[in-house]
Amino acid sequence: MKVLIIEDDPLHRSYLHEAVRAALPECDGVVEAENGGAGERLARDWKSAHIVMDLQMSPRNGIEAARTIWKERPETRILFWSNYSDEAYVRGVSRIVPVGAVYGYVLKSASDDRLKLALRSIFIESQCVIDREVRGMQQKSLGNINGFTEAEYEILVDIALGLTDRAIAHRRSLSVRSVQNRLQQLYVKLGVYQPLGNQGDDGRFNLRARAVAVALLRKLLNHNALERAEADLTTWLARQPHN
Amino acid sequence: MKVLIIEDDPLHRSYLHEAVRAALPECDGVVEAENGGAGERLARDWKSAHIVMDLQMSPRNGIEAARTIWKERPETRILFWSNYSDEAYVRGVSRIVPVGAVYGYVLKSASDDRLKLALRSIFIESQCVIDREVRGMQQKSLGNINGFTEAEYEILVDIALGLTDRAIAHRRSLSVRSVQNRLQQLYVKLGVYQPLGNQGDDGRFNLRARAVAVALLRKLLNHNALERAEADLTTWLARQPHN
DNA sequence: CGGGACCTTGCGGGATCCCGCAGAAAAGAT
DNA sequence: ATCTTTTCTGCGGGATCCCGCAAGGTCCCG
Structure with a gap:
């Protein structure tokens, strides 16, 4: 299994690298990209089916990158790892996730363990993992109580x-x-x-x-x-x- | 000398802590706060004259915190350490810096060495340090070529x-x-x-x-x-x- | 003192926005 | 099939916006 990391902050990138290695011993290759454009290219070249990425990069932010990646290979598993749970992000992500796709959304403020657990859940167990806070956002925005059409x-x-x-x-x-x-x-x-x-x-x-x-x-x-x-x-x- | 760190991201906070210890051996105390409000309180209690902080925190972002800190003790030295060089930030900062104050603005994307150099320059040499990119922003915004009144x-x-x-x-x-x-x-x-x-x-x-x-x-x-x-x-x- | 550069203010009018009213069309419900 | 609810649509008018035009006002320079 190969994992692709797309994250612009070097500190966070190396932390992620570390976490991936620790959480997924069966992983035999980690590549890094520092923006969405490079990420798309690497995903294509490496045919990687396991990606963890930040939203909010430039040029080509996470949502744009994910959209093109999923368009090319909808079975790709993506874990979004973001600072914020802005409704704009949450909505942007859920708008582009293909039906039946496995993905995750965890906040950077989450604990070490939660991140690792999410990695295993998504990449090994094929199970979606959405942070509580983000999930709340989603429901507020979809369930139309105080939500927008x-x-x-x-x-x-x-x-x-x-x-x-x-x-x-x-x-x-x-x-x-x-x-x-x-x-x-x-x-x-x-x-x-x-x-x-x-x-x-x-x-x-x-x-x-x-x-x-x-x-x-x-x-x-x-x-x-x-x-x-x-x-x-x-x-x-x-x-x-x-x- | 005591240094106060105000930064919400734990990863960046510990990295900063590390950098401060390495760059300033004469420093005999480092305190951390994880948002602007806490930072203001600590600055008051500790009477710290040396601060390095992020902009973009919540509640109480860096600019608000810096304003109240400088209002109480204008000789405080503050190094702003931010992800972005948005004109909004640059303008926000230069609007509140007291006359003659020593401060700095370096981007998180800067190298290790630059950060440490900035720390020494500001806290020891009493010299302002503004990142190239930020400086460019400043001039574009103040020098009214393509700038706004x-x-x-x-x-x-x-x-x-x-x-x-x-x-x-x-x-x-x-x-x-x-x-x-x-x-x-x-x-x-x-x-x-x-x-x-x-x-x-x-x-x-x-x-x-x-x-x-x-x-x-x-x-x-x-x-x-x-x-x-x-x-x-x-x-x-x-x-x-x-x- | 006169002239020039700049900012402010009023006037007027065309375009746009905001929205109540009410009929027509579409989507569901019984 | 009929009724209900929702959405779409046109009309009209008052408020606001956008801006050209022109009359002061201030400040500086020669």
């Missing part, structure tokens, strides 16, 4: 990118009014809605901008998610009939 | 928080029109400006929202900066004559 999330991303209602309507094949409806829902769910009528108020917010702000503060969006969205947007723009 | 940065933060023009005008004691002028400048500098006239275009952006998006993508703003700004905003709101 895919549609709502999508429109949130669109306004975060700075698109106008019309542009969004075009992109998502909707009428402008529908876009505005979704926006209204979003405002309500984010607790940004203005109860209407209090206009002497100086502390008034621009709902559209405010929505993005609270989404960022709540880590519903983060830098990574924005980057991915921006990339998607530009490719979409490129394939549009010019003007 | 304090005024422009301020208004950027305000729209990122979701304030309306009127609210900003009130907060900053300007007329609404002046706010809009500053916004226009900002749009130009961010390369978001719409040359006027092409209205058949579907790929149109909402300038206000788009400005925030590119600021985030360029790391002119980041999550930390937003949090600080949001905190400032709420205290400001609280002290306003109600409604």
